[in-house]
Amino acid sequence: MLCGLLASSSGTARVNGHDINHDPESVRQNIGYMSQKFSLYKDLTVSENIAFFGGIYGLSGDRLRKRTGDITAMADLTGLGNHITGTLSGALQQRLALGCAVIHEPPILFLDEPTSGVDPVSRRAFWDLIQEMAASGITVLITTHFMDEAEFCGRIGFINAGRLIALDTPTGIKNQTSASTLEEAFIRLASMPEAKLADLNPEPRTLSL
Amino acid sequence: MKRFFAILKKEFRQIRRDPLSLGLLVFIPAMLLALYGYALSFDVKHIRVAVLDHDHTPESRALQDSLFQNPYFDRVATLTRPDEANELLNHGKARAVLVIPRNYARSLTRGDPVSIQVLVDASDANSASTTMGYFDALADRLSRRIRFDLTGQTRPPSSVPTVLLEPRIWFNPELRSAKFLVPGLIALLLMLSAVVATSVSIVREKERGTMEQIRASPIRAEELILGKILPYVLIGLITMTLVLLLGYFLFGVEIRGSLWLLSLTTLLFLFAALGMGVLISTITRSQQMAFQIAVLSSMLPAIILSGFIFPIQNMPVAIQGLTYLVIPRYFVAALREIILKDAGLGTLWPHLLGMLILGILFNLLAAARTRKAS
Numbered sequence: 095m096l097c098g099l100l101a102s103s104s105g106t107a108r109v110n111g112h113d114i115n116h117d118p119e120s121v122r123q124n125i126g127y128m129s130q131k132f133s134l135y136k137d138l139t140v141s142e143n144i145a146f147f148g149g150i151y152g153l154s155g156d157r158l159r160k161r162t163g164d165i166t167a168m169a170d171l172t173g174l175g176n177h178i179t180g181t182l183s184g185a186l187q188q189r190l191a192l193g194c195a196v197i198h199e200p201p202i203l204f205l206d207e208p209t210s211g212v213d214p215v216s217r218r219a220f221w222d223l224i225q226e227m228a229a230s231g232i233t234v235l236i237t238t239h240f241m242d243e244a245e246f247c248g249r250i251g252f253i254n255a256g257r258l259i260a261l262d263t264p265t266g267i268k269n270q271t272s273a274s275t276l277e278e279a280f281i282r283l284a285s286m287p288e289a290k291l292a293d294l295n296p297e298p299r300t301l302s303l
Numbered sequence: 304m305k306r307f308f309a310i311l312k313k314e315f316r317q318i319r320r321d322p323l324s325l326g327l328l329v330f331i332p333a334m335l336l337a338l339y340g341y342a343l344s345f346d347v348k349h350i351r352v353a354v355l356d357h358d359h360t361p362e363s364r365a366l367q368d369s370l371f372q373n374p375y376f377d378r379v380a381t382l383t384r385p386d387e388a389n390e391l392l393n394h395g396k397a398r399a400v401l402v403i404p405r406n407y408a409r410s411l412t413r414g415d416p417v418s419i420q421v422l423v424d425a426s427d428a429n430s431a432s433t434t435m436g437y438f439d440a441l442a443d444r445l446s447r448r449i450r451f452d453l454t455g456q457t458r459p460p461s462s463v464p465t466v467l468l469e470p471r472i473w474f475n476p477e478l479r480s481a482k483f484l485v486p487g488l489i490a491l492l493l494m495l496s497a498v499v500a501t502s503v504s505i506v507r508e509k510e511r512g513t514m515e516q517i518r519a520s521p522i523r524a525e526e527l528i529l530g531k532i533l534p535y536v537l538i539g540l541i542t543m544t545l546v547l548l549l550g551y552f553l554f555g556v557e558i559r560g561s562l563w564l565l566s567l568t569t570l571l572f573l574f575a576a577l578g579m580g581v582l583i584s585t586i587t588r589s590q591q592m593a594f595q596i597a598v599l600s601s602m603l604p605a606i607i608l609s610g611f612i613f614p615i616q617n618m619p620v621a622i623q624g625l626t627y628l629v630i631p632r633y634f635v636a637a638l639r640e641i642i643l644k645d646a647g648l649g650t651l652w653p654h655l656l657g658m659l660i661l662g663i664l665f666n667l668l669a670a671a672r673t674r675k676a677s
Contacts, residue, residue, distance in 0.1 A: 119521050127519035133512035135313065137320050142313070149309020150520045194516075204519075 110201055123151075126195035130207040134191050136180030140171055143179055143194060151198035165193035168223070185216030192223065196232070203227065205236045209243065221246055241277040250276070254284045306522045310530025314504075318534060328500055328538055332492035333545050339488050340481060340554050347433040353380040353397040355388055360408035366419070369445060370401065375437050392424050399423045399434055411449060481554040486638035487611030489546050490631040491602065493569075494576055497539050498601040499594060501532055501580030506593040509584075524673040528666070532577040539573045540566075560641035564651065568641065571658040572634045576601070578665030579630065585672035605631040633657040 102115055112120040134143050144165055148158045166172055169189035179187060188208065196203060205224070209217045225246065228234050236247065244250050245264050252260040252267070260267050260283050264276060273279035318325055352370070356363050371378050379397050382388055391397040402420035410417040421438050425431035508514040517527065550556040558565065580597060587593040605611065608622070609631035615623055626632045637654035640646035648655075 119523075122519060122521040125519070127516065129512055129515055131512035133516040135317065135513060136511075137317055138313065142316055146309055146313040147516075147520075149312070150306045150517060150522045152305050152521070154305055 123198070124200055124202060126198070126200040126203040128191050128195040128203075128205050128208055130210050134179050134187060134194065136187075137178065139176050139178055140166075140182070140190060141175035143190065144197065147194040148197050153198060161197050161199070165190075165197060169193040185212055185219070188212055188216070188220060189223070192220075196227070200232070202233045202235065205234065207237055207239070209238065209240065217243075241275065241280065244276050252280055252283055254280075259283045259286075306520075307526040307530045310517075310522070310527060311533055314531060314534045318538075325538070328496050329542050329545060332496055332542050333549055335492055336485070336488055336546050336549050337553060340485060340550070347430050347437075348375055349377050350375055350399060350430075350434050350437070351379040351397045352376045353382055353388065353391050353400045354378065355382040355385065355400060355402045357405040358403050358407040362408035362411055363403045366403060366407075366445065367401075370441060388422060392422060395424070397424070398430070399438075482556050482643060483639070484611075485550045485554055485556045486642050487609065487631075487635045489543065489550070489638060490572075490609060490634040491605040491611060492546065493539060493543060493572070494601045494605045494631050494634070495598065496542060497535060497573055497576040498580040498583065499597040500538070501535050501577050502583040502587070502593040502597045503590050504535075505531055505581060505584035506587055506590050509588060510590055524670045528581055528670060528673060532581065535577055535580075536570070536573050539577075540569060543569050556642065558642050559645040561645075561647075564646075564648065565638075565641050568634070568637045568651070568655060568658075571655055571662065572630065572637075575630045575658045575662035575665060578662050578669055581669035582665050582672070585669055604629040608632065609635045611635050627657070628661070630658060630661055633661075 107114045109121045110124040112124060114121050135146065138146065141162065144162050145158070148154070148161060153161060166175065169186070169192065171186065171190060171193075174182070174186075179190065182190070192205075192208070195205075208224075209220055212220065221243065224234055224236070228248070236243070238244060247264065249261070249263055250267060251258050260270065260279075262270065267279050267283075268274065268276065271279040271282045273282055354367055356367070367378075370376050380387075380391060382391070382400070385402075388397075388400040388402070392400060400422040402422065404418065404420070407417055407419070419442065421435070423431050423434055423438075505514070508517070547558065551558075579601070583596050583600065584593055587596060604626075607613065608615075608618075608626045608629045610626070611631065615626050615632065618626070633654040637651055637658075640651055640654070
């Protein structure tokens with residue numbers, strides 16, 4: 095919904111100041127999106143994929159060339175430009191997908207369960223990459239089931255059965271529920287009765303990105 | 304525009320990287336044309352005929368000779384007893400039996416009318432009526448010649464009607480069904496490949512998640528759809544050329560009309576057919592499903608409701624109404640007009656308009672459904 099793919103049934107949401115219901119096109123110009131399937135064209139080469147995603151974001155000429163170089167370096171794909179994407183390892187494909195998602199240098203990046211199906215080493219390397227991006231000033235929004243990954247984030251929202259049940263820094267949430275890990279905190283929050291939840295998080299949530 | 308070209312370029316690259324699918328798209332219609340073109344024929348030739356001659360006169364033999372002189376009839380047996388005729392027909396060894404009565408020659412010389420009996424196996428009604436038509440024509444020709452011979456005059460005697468029907472058959476003088484069928488086949492095959500190819504290629508992107516990725520970008524629905532169908536327009540034109548060449552070399556179907564009109568007609572047709580393909584892709588989620596719906600919704604109406612085989616004016620009114628929604632209906636009619644009759648825009652425009660309207664309809668629906676989140 096926040097990517098401008100779906101309209102909301104009620105309420106409003108703004109991404110970087112653009113209303114998702116009224117101006118989804120500006121929303122899409124301002125975000126990068128990568129889904130868990132890291133959707134690349136496996137029958138195209140690495141550079142063809144980059145050129146394609148650059149193209150649909152309206153990049154061309156010098157800017158496209160510069161970004162292609164940046165992304166190749168960032169995703170460790172130097173020298174692999176002519177390889178068919180489907181023949182690369184999962185981790186490399188994932189990095190390429192991330193690169194394609196940020197080809198237009200969006201201020202906000204959505205990652206939908208980006209690390210499912212990747213080995214622990216690549217997962218860690220991938221997180222380093224995300225941290226780098228966050229440090230460079232990109233807002234990164236990640237959904238994940240892995241609570242150890244959530245620890246890396248600056249702010250976490252717990253969602254249970256379609257409701258936001260907590261929103262705070264990792265330390266804040268752990269203190270709130272006096273749990274030692276986020277996993278424990280989530281289980282406690284999820285089993286909490288309605289009234290007590292409302293007590294902890296009184297006002298309706300407005301999330302601004 | 305830049306975004307549109309990105310889609311277009313990517314589409315061509317993918318098609319090039321998958322030569323098998325491209326080959327199937329272009330050559331399967333060509334192959335099917337050859338196959339159907341030979342198999343589907345309403346021309347009846349080499350009808351197996353047995354003869355039961357009760358007369359045994361030079362005149363009765365002359366009748367048989369004139370029958371078997373032409374390639375439509377093959378003699379399979381000469382019978383002596385009536386019950387043999389039954390047996391031959393029952394076993395399908397003969398499609399027709401010619402029975403010449405005992406007093407055939409005598410009646411002729413007297414100038415009396417004489418009846419020749421023809422037994423026809425009508426289990427295949429279509430062939431049977433064609434067979435009977437041939438016999439009719441034969442009898443007519445014979446009786447005129449015999450009258451001439453009898454009177455020995457160069458001028459027809461007064462008993463012969465002075466008004467004679469002399470049909471002139473236009474556009475397809477040999478009445479060959481290939482000429483009639485090939486344009487219909489072209490429409491059927493092009494319809495099939497256009498609708499299937501687009502719908503499957505779009506649903507493939509949905510299945511692989513790349514569609515979601517594209518839709519998270521600022522690209523507009525029209526840019527996306529146009530970029531996806533344009534390559535298939537080109538492929539459709541190539542297929543069309545190939546199929547027309549085959550139609551000419553294999554079946555002697557030459558194009559009498561203008562190639563410009565033919566191209567215009569084909570473009571309008573592809574516009575509508577590809578729009579339908581895109582529409583199907585928006586209501587299906589798997590390639591398999593898209594393939595099945597595309598085949599069923601394009602092939603069945605193209606065979607049954609397009610006028611390809613069954614004339615539309617013979618259909619019940621309600622069904623006739625339904626045919627207005629069938630793209631090949633217009634395409635078949637327009638192709639026949641152009642290929643067989645050299646028709647101009649003056650007669651073609653209703654068909655072209657029909658395809659244009661359906662094309663706009665399908666494409667608008669498809670764009671609306673693409674824009675609305677799936």
